[in-house]
Structures are given as structure tokens and as C-alpha cells.
Amino acid sequence: MLKxxxxxxxxxxxxxGLLGPAHxxxxxxxxxxxxxxxLFAPAGPSQLNAYLVWQKMVNDKGGLDIGGKGRRKxxxxxxxxxxxxxxxxxxxxxxxxSDKVDLVMAPWGTPHHFAxxxxxxxxxxxxxxxxxxxxxxxxxxxxxxxxxxPMMPDNLAKEMTAMLKSRSVKSVAIMYNLLPFASENIQFxxxxxxxxxxxxxFEAKYPPDIKDMTxxxxxxKAKNPDAVLVYSYPGDSILYMNQAREVGINAxxxxxxxxxxxxxxxxxxxxxxxxIVTMAAWTPGMKNTTGSQEFxxxxxxxxxxxxxDYLDSVEVFVSSQILEQAIAKVGLDREKIRQAVNxxxxxxxxxxxxxxxxxxSITPAGFAQIQKGKIEVVWPKQRATSSVVDKGAWxx
Amino acid sequence: xxNSFKFICIAAVIIIPGSLSGFASEYMLGIGFTLFMYIAxxxxxxxxxxxxxxxxxxxxxxxxxxxYVFVLIWGLVPVWLGVALSGxxxxxxxxxxxxxxxxxxGPYFVILSFGLAELVKNLVLINEARMYVSLRxxxxxxxxxxxxIAMLVLAVGATVLTFWIRRSRFGAGLRSIREDEWAAxxxxxxxxRLKLMAFAxxxxxxxxxxxxxxxxxxxxxxxxxxxxxxxxxxxxxxIIGGSDDxxxxxxGVAFLVILQELLWAxxxxxxxxxLGALLIGFVLFAPGGIFSWLSKNISRGNxxxx
Numbered sequence: 001m002l003k004x005x006x007x008x009x010x011x012x013x014x015x016x017g018l019l020g021p022a023h024x025x026x027x028x029x030x031x032x033x034x035x036x037x038x039l040f041a042p043a044g045p046s047q048l049n050a051y052l053v054w055q056k057m058v059n060d061k062g063g064l065d066i067g068g069k070g071r072r073k074x075x076x077x078x079x080x081x082x083x084x085x086x087x088x089x090x091x092x093x094x095x096x097x098s099d100k101v102d103l104v105m106a107p108w109g110t111p112h113h114f115a116x117x118x119x120x121x122x123x124x125x126x127x128x129x130x131x132x133x134x135x136x137x138x139x140x141x142x143x144x145x146x147x148x149x150p151m152m153p154d155n156l157a158k159e160m161t162a163m164l165k166s167r168s169v170k171s172v173a174i175m176y177n178l179l180p181f182a183s184e185n186i187q188f189x190x191x192x193x194x195x196x197x198x199x200x201x202f203e204a205k206y207p208p209d210i211k212d213m214t215x216x217x218x219x220x221k222a223k224n225p226d227a228v229l230v231y232s233y234p235g236d237s238i239l240y241m242n243q244a245r246e247v248g249i250n251a252x253x254x255x256x257x258x259x260x261x262x263x264x265x266x267x268x269x270x271x272x273x274x275x276i277v278t279m280a281a282w283t284p285g286m287k288n289t290t291g292s293q294e295f296x297x298x299x300x301x302x303x304x305x306x307x308x309d310y311l312d313s314v315e316v317f318v319s320s321q322i323l324e325q326a327i328a329k330v331g332l333d334r335e336k337i338r339q340a341v342n343x344x345x346x347x348x349x350x351x352x353x354x355x356x357x358x359x360x361s362i363t364p365a366g367f368a369q370i371q372k373g374k375i376e377v378v379w380p381k382q383r384a385t386s387s388v389v390d391k392g393a394w395x396x
Numbered sequence: 397x398x399n400s401f402k403f404i405c406i407a408a409v410i411i412i413p414g415s416l417s418g419f420a421s422e423y424m425l426g427i428g429f430t431l432f433m434y435i436a437x438x439x440x441x442x443x444x445x446x447x448x449x450x451x452x453x454x455x456x457x458x459x460x461x462x463x464y465v466f467v468l469i470w471g472l473v474p475v476w477l478g479v480a481l482s483g484x485x486x487x488x489x490x491x492x493x494x495x496x497x498x499x500x501x502g503p504y505f506v507i508l509s510f511g512l513a514e515l516v517k518n519l520v521l522i523n524e525a526r527m528y529v530s531l532r533x534x535x536x537x538x539x540x541x542x543x544x545i546a547m548l549v550l551a552v553g554a555t556v557l558t559f560w561i562r563r564s565r566f567g568a569g570l571r572s573i574r575e576d577e578w579a580a581x582x583x584x585x586x587x588x589r590l591k592l593m594a595f596a597x598x599x600x601x602x603x604x605x606x607x608x609x610x611x612x613x614x615x616x617x618x619x620x621x622x623x624x625x626x627x628x629x630x631x632x633x634x635i636i637g638g639s640d641d642x643x644x645x646x647x648g649v650a651f652l653v654i655l656q657e658l659l660w661a662x663x664x665x666x667x668x669x670x671l672g673a674l675l676i677g678f679v680l681f682a683p684g685g686i687f688s689w690l691s692k693n694i695s696r697g698n699x700x701x702x
Contacts, residue, residue: 037621037668048607084620084621084623085614085615085617085620086609086612086613089426089613089614090423090426090427090430091541093422093423093426094423094426096422096659097421097422097423098421098423110531111531111615111617111620114531114533114614115613115614115615116614117614118537118614122539129495133690134531136531136533139533139535140535141535167694177523178521178522178525178644180531183524183528184528184531185527186528187528207518207521208619213463
């Protein structure tokens with residue numbers, strides 16, 4: 001009898017012991033898809049790593065502040081979308097209807113954002129986008145989706161032209177990848193250049209899986225333009241860096257769109273990357289931003305000395321900060337989060353951000369340049385940490 | 397094997413999930429959608445490649461072209477008319493393209509079919525860039541439950557079509573091409589016309605599938621719409637299923653789609669490895685496909701019973 005009573009009371013204590021605190025510390029489940037295989041797999045880590053850094057930074061503080069009513073840790077539910085938008089649709093349906101996550105975060109890339117827009121809309125899940133940029137995003141019905149990126153192609157074209165003018169560039173050569181974002185940039189760049197009186201001496205498009213650029217580059221060299229603008233992705237950016245050096249492209253302004261802001265580029269090209277201008281709007285030491293240095297340090301610590309991608313990782317972290325601040329204000333009610341995101345002004349590593357419809361209405365499109373092995377924001381001037389300098393001669 | 401068994405096969409794979417549309421969760425409907433999509437694709441592949449022996453590794457060309465035609469006319473015509481038009485345009489295009497393409501035989505046709513899909517993909521890519529169209533989102537598509545039913549209709553339609561052709565004079569002609577094209581031509585089978593008809597017919601269904609798929613994925617991109625993986629998956633499914641008749645691909649598709657989904661949902665990190673190992677095991681231990689394995693074992697069971 002005594003034994004049975006003892007067992008019963010032990011069981012009871014055990015139950016409360018387990019249930020009580022376990023309930024209070026229930027993690028917040030957040031789901032997303034990541035391209036771990038397929039065409040975009042090389043871009044996946046820039047996003048995933050930033051999510052993981054954010055998770056660790058928040059959990060080290062004790063978890064997400066839920067509307068001032070205690071903290072709960074973050075637990076991620078993630079799936080490989082094989083770089084396929086249709087698979088991403090399926091994943092978000094599964095996350096919401098089958099895995100029953102509390103919230104969702106963004107997948108990688110513009111097409112995936114378009115693909116899942118109807119899913120989050122239907123289930124009323126607010127989603128702060130990152131790594132998506134296209135003027136077509138403005139056609140998304142305002143509601144449950146917002147885009148943090150400042151890199152809208154029309155704004156980029158305007159800023160690019162202004163930067164070229166500030167450097168007295170009279171002529172350019174343009175090469176671009178056939179992938180959507182690059183060709184959209186060209187669509188806005190051409191009229192902007194024409195209006196500014198900048199001559200286009202050479203224009204060529206190339207397929208995403210291009211293996212050799214020497215033919216194009218030889219022609220570019222023969223035209224001797226003041227600036228060479230390459231609207232490229234990481235793979236073809238590597239190709240340009242190697243072959244432009246071989247061919248001897250000596251323009252004082254050389255723009256390589258996506259790639260130079262990713263950490264491994266600096267290890268790969270070292271001094272040769274100095275003077276290259278690229279698409280980025282952030283650097284760890286930036287003033288008037290919130291958490292920049294902390295993010296940079298936490299990232300380097302977590303990934304053994306590797307640096308974040310100054311474009312994608314940063315934008316992903318911005319979207320995480322926005323979600324975190326909205327939850328801190330209103331808790332986990334998704335409808336309230338939606339209202340909060342629509343109305344609040346957020347403090348992020350990009351500086352202050354507020355949404356106008358689906359767009360980030362504060363952060364301007366801009367460029368960075370690698371200077372002495374460091375990435376400096378050089379455009380627009382009000383955000384610049386340094387000014388644009390000439391690209392020096394290639395090291396052999 | 398009895399016809400009733402074949403009928404049960406068809407009923408099991410199509411009618412049971414079909415009745416789910418009313419109450420299944422969105423996630424389940426999504427899986428069903430994929431299942432029907434590949435049933436329709438595999439059945440249409442059988443019409444050309446299974447029956448005539450002209451193995452196509454570029455079946456995605458119809459799928460992608462249908463999707464492209466559909467996004468071009470998106471918003472201009474009613475949705476379902478657009479789907480039907482995509483099928484018609486691509487079927488008509490197949491007749492024109494098929495004329496030169498079907499003169500090539502054997503391994504050369506395999507390579508040509510693959511090349512054709514890549515060629516069309518790059519033409520679309522260049523055309524889009526020329527028009528400076530970077531992204532073609534499809535806003536305001538019908539809800540999943542409707543797309544699911546539409547895909548079910550296509551899957552049933554393609555299955556019935558294959559079933560019927562297999563038993564028709566047309567199908568007999570097609571199979572005579574596979575067995576010996578020259579001999580068939582000598583005894584008066586109009587091989588050129590039959591091949592062209594099979595080519596066009598096998599293109600119509602995938603084109604409509606492509607159109608519906610684009611409404612599901614919400615965006616058209618040449619790289620996704622003409623993804624060679626789709627072609628390879630179709631061939632894999634048919635091989636796993638076995639047979640040049642309607643039930644074979646049904647079994648193969650059901651097996652691969654459901655297996656992939658189970659593995660993916662439960663072991664997201666390593667599912668591709670497990671899937672690869674299973675496929676190798678399959679080829680080693682059931683080389684004739686599920687269909688022949690089943691018919692062998694069932695006929696043996698029947699004999700034992702008798």
C-alpha cells in the first residue's frame with residue numbers, strides 16, 4: 001500500500017514536474033523552405049546561416065519576447081525545396097496545415113516568393129520577404145507579404161546612372177545574364193543611361209550556364225569603355241573575374257552584380273577584387289543601424305571565421321529583426337502581427353525600415369566597393385562609409 | 397491476366413484519391429495533384445514511346461510549351477479555355493515539328509528528343525529576354541481543389557486514351573512500328589502517319605498538364621517549365637511500373653510519388669540517398685517493373701488455387 005502510494009505520488013510529481021515548466025518553455029515553431037539542392041543550392045547557405053544566427057542570438061537571450069509576456073525559444077522546421085517553386089508551395093502548405101507551425105519565414109529568391117504568395121494569403125500567415133527583388137513584386141496584393149529589399153531594378157538603374165555620372169563616365173559596356181533579375185535591371189538601365197547621355201558601346205546577353213566569356217571580353221576591350229557593367233550571378237561573376245584579368249579589362253569602374261559581397265569571393269580573388277563595385281547596402285561598421293556589429297560577430301563566431309553574405313544574409317537578418325520586433329510588441333497573434341508590420345517602424349541592420357504597401361519605403365538601393373579587402377558602402381552618398389575609387393591594375 | 401484485375405488497378409489508384417477532394421487537407425490534395433500530374437504525363441509518354449519504341453527523353457518539351465502558351469494568353473481568355481487552347485496549339489506544333497523529327501530512329505531519336513527540349517527552352521529564354529520580360533507571375537489562379545479535380549480529369553482522360561489506343565487498330569499499328577518498322581511499312585502499315593499522330597496525341601495532354609501546373613506553382617520560368625528532370629522522372633516511373641499498357645505507369649507513378657513524399661516528409665535531410673538506394677534495389681530485384689512482378693505472382697497464386 002505504502003509502496004503504491006509512493007509510486008503514485010512520484011508519478012504525480014513527475015507529471016507536474018514535466019508538464020509545468022515544459023509548457024511554459026514550449027518553443028515557437030517557425031517554418032521555411034531552403035534550396036539545399038538544385039540550381040540555387042549555392043545561394044542557400046547565405047539565407048539559412050542568417051536564420052540560424054538569428055535563432056542562436058535570440059535563444060541565447062532566453063527566446064523571443066512574446067508581447068512582453070515572457071520569452072519562448074525558437075524552433076525551426078525546414079525542408080529542401082530543390083530550388084523548385086512548385087515544391088516550395090507544397091512545403092508551405094505542409095508547414096501550415098500539417099506541421100502546424102506558429103509562423104513562417106521566407107524562402108529563397110523572387111520566384112519562390114511569388115509562388116507561395118497565394119498560400120500565405122489563404123491561410124493568413126504574415127511573411128516578411130527577403131532575397132526577392134523585382135518591380136513585379138509591387139503587383140502582389142498588399143496583405144500578408146512584405147519585401148525588405150532596397151534593390152528594386154528601377155531604383156538600381158537610377159542610382160547606377162547617378163553613380164556613373166558622379167565619376168564622369170561617358171561610355172559603358174554591358175554584359176548580362178539571361179536570368180530574370182538581371183534582364184529586368186537592363187530594362188530600366190538602358191533608358192536611364194540614354195537620358196543621362198551615357199553611350200552604350202557594347203551590349204551582350206549570355207545564358208546562365210555560360211562557360212567562357214573571352215569572346216565578349218575581347219570585344220569589350222577593343223571598345224575601351226569608361227565602365228564595364230556585368231549583371232551576373234555568383235558562377236558567372238567568378239568567370240568574369242578570371243577572364244577580365246586574362247584579357248586585361250582596364251576600365252576604372254567595373255561593376256559585378258552578385259558575388260563579390262559573398263565571403264568566399266574575397267578569399268578567392270584577394271587583391272584583384274579591390275576596386276570592384278557590387279550590389280550591397282551594408283557593412284558591419286555602419287552608423288544609424290541596429291545590431292550590425294553584433295550580427296557580424298555572432299555570424300563569424302558561429303561559422304568559424306566566415307563572413308556573412310553582405311547582400312542576402314543581411315537582408316535575411318533584417319527580415320528576422322522585423323518579425324522579432326513585431327512579436328515583441330503584439331505577441332504571436334498573426335492578425336496583430338500583420339497590423340504591426342504594416343504600421344510600425346523597425347530598427348534593423350539596414351537602419352530604420354517602414355513599409356509602404358508591400359515595399360520597404362526607407363532603405364535606398366545602393367552599391368558597395370571592395371577597398372583594401374574590406375567591403376565599403378559607396379553609394380548613395382548619404383549612406384556611404386567611403387567614396388568610390390578607381391579600379392587599379394589586375395595583379396598577375 | 398484478367399481484365400477485372402486491370403480494372404481494380406485503375407480504380408485503386410484513381411478513384412480512391414479522387415473522392416478525397418472534399419475533405420482532405422490541403423497538403424494531401426497537393427500530393428494528389430502531383431500524383432495525377434505524373435499519371436497524365438506517364439500515360440501520354442506511353443502513347444509515343446511505350447507503343448512505338450521511339451524512346452523520348454524530352455517529353456518535358458510539351459509540358460513546358462503548354463505552360464508557355466498558357467502564360468502568354470493568361471488573362472486574355474477564360475482559364476479553362478486557355479488550358480484547352482494550350483493543348484491544341486502544342487498538339488498542332490507537334491505535327492509540324494514531328495514531321496522532320498520522327499525520321500530519326502533508335503538512339504539518335506533519344507538524343508534528338510532531349511536536344512529538342514533544351515532547344516525550345518533556350519528559344520523561350522531568349523524570347524523572354526528580348527521582350528525584357530523577367531518574371532511571369534500568375535496572379536488569381538483557381539484554388540487548389542479545382543486544380544486538383546482538373547488534374548484528376550486529365551489523368552483519367554490520359555489513362556482511358558492509352559487504354560483505348562492499346563486495344564485499337566491504331567495501337568496495333570504503333571506496336572508494329574516498335575517490333576519492326578520496315579516490315580510494318582512493307583505490309584502496308586502507314587507508319588509515317590501513325591507516328592505523327594502518336595507524337596501529336598502524346599503532346600496534347602502534357603501541354604494541358606503544364607498549363608494547370610503553372611497555376612499551381614504561381615510563376616512561369618523557362619528553367620522550371622522545361623526542367624529535364626521531369627522527362628527523366630516520367631521514364632523512371634514507366635520503367636518501375638513496367639508494361640506498355642495503362643496499368644503499368646499507374647503503379648509506377650503511385651509507387652514513386654508516394655514513396656518520395658513519405659521519405660521527403662520524414663527524412664528531409666537524407667531522403668534522396670534512401671530513394672536512390674531503393675531505386676537501385678528495384679532495378680536489381682524487379683527488373684520487369686511492378687506490373688510484371690504483380691502479374692507473375694498473381695498468376696502463380698491463381699494456379700496454386702486452381
